[in-house]
Amino acid sequence: MQLIFLSDTHLADDRPFFVSNFHALVAHIADRGAAFVVNGGDVALDGPDNDGHIAHARALHDRLTVPWRAVPGNHDLGNAAAVSGRPPRQPITDARRARWRRHFGEEWWTQEVGGWTLVGINAQLMGSGLPAEEEQWQWLAGALAAADPRPVGLITHRPLFNEGPLQEPTEQGAEGRYLAPEPRRRLLGLIAGSTVRLVASGHAHQFRHTAHDGVDYVWAPSTAFVLPEALQPTLGARDVGFVDIDLATDRPQVAMRRLSTMQQNIITDFPGAYPSLAAAKAVSAAAG
Numbered sequence: 001m002q003l004i005f006l007s008d009t010h011l012a013d014d015r016p017f018f019v020s021n022f023h024a025l026v027a028h029i030a031d032r033g034a035a036f037v038v039n040g041g042d043v044a045l046d047g048p049d050n051d052g053h054i055a056h057a058r059a060l061h062d063r064l065t066v067p068w069r070a071v072p073g074n075h076d077l078g079n080a081a082a083v084s085g086r087p088p089r090q091p092i093t094d095a096r097r098a099r100w101r102r103h104f105g106e107e108w109w110t111q112e113v114g115g116w117t118l119v120g121i122n123a124q125l126m127g128s129g130l131p132a133e134e135e136q137w138q139w140l141a142g143a144l145a146a147a148d149p150r151p152v153g154l155i156t157h158r159p160l161f162n163e164g165p166l167q168e169p170t171e172q173g174a175e176g177r178y179l180a181p182e183p184r185r186r187l188l189g190l191i192a193g194s195t196v197r198l199v200a201s202g203h204a205h206q207f208r209h210t211a212h213d214g215v216d217y218v219w220a221p222s223t224a225f226v227l228p229e230a231l232q233p234t235l236g237a238r239d240v241g242f243v244d245i246d247l248a249t250d251r252p253q254v255a256m257r258r259l260s261t262m263q264q265n266i267i268t269d270f271p272g273a274y275p276s277l278a279a280a281k282a283v284s285a286a287a288g
């Protein structure tokens with residue numbers, strides 16, 4: 001039962017810097033097959049402000065020859081206010097959520113794959129204070145109870161923690177990297193009382209695989225680009241690629257994959273993608 005977990009595709013029709021890597025992965029999946037494909041979010045380059053980016057990402061996902069689902073990321077529908085402690089430039093709103101559902105379907109979902117139940121959530125909602133945030137929590141508690149005793153793979157755009165579930169992350173940029181402290185504690189509480197055996201996340205653009213308290217935590221790399229060390233500390237493998245997760249047993253077997261047909265893009269080589277990141281690089285270069 002092979003799950004292909006890919007993430008952070010950052011697709012756009014009018015700024016198609018990362019589309020060729022997605023095509024390469026679609027071709028690879030067509031060749032070898034899989035039971036299921038999940039995209040861990042940031043499907044689009046700038047979804048909060050471009051309906052066309054989300055629509056284009058959806059059209060490209062329709063080329064996949066294997067059934068698939070996706071969870072939304074910050075570059076799909078914006079950020080919760082509480083994440084950075086200051087008002088986000090692109091806040092998550094009900095209008096942006098509706099756009100996601102129009103193109104990609106439900107924001108939270110369950111999917112049976114072999115003996116497993118995958119549970120996808122909208123991590124961007126957590127800490128937002130929108131009425132839908134509590135609605136999702138209630139749904140999640142019910143979904144985890146309903147899945148028992150099947151092993152559950154939880155899919156969230158944001159990772160939960162760096163060193164471990166009880167340690168507050170403090171490295172450079174940590175406040176924007178993980179679930180905010182309060183939703184993290186609440187989610188860890190739900191996980192502890194459930195059959196969750198795998199938590200798979202995107203957003204970090206680095207691959208990592210750790211295990212805590214009987215749960216495997218897997219960070220997908222991006223299919224699109226990595227960030228340079230000046231902008232993001234090394235937390236795992238800084239590579240473009242995707243992850244194979246074998247769900248044959250209730251202990252997932254995890255392997256990072258790279259393809260020679262995918263380009264190892266560095267975001268600062270694409271100033272047209274995220275101008276603020278290119279500017280940050282210029283500042284860090286000036287600072288030595």
Ligand SMILES: [Fe+2]
Nearest residue numbers: 008042203222
């Ligand atoms: Fe991303």
Ligand SMILES: [Fe+2]
Nearest residue numbers: 042073074203
């Ligand atoms: Fe992200």
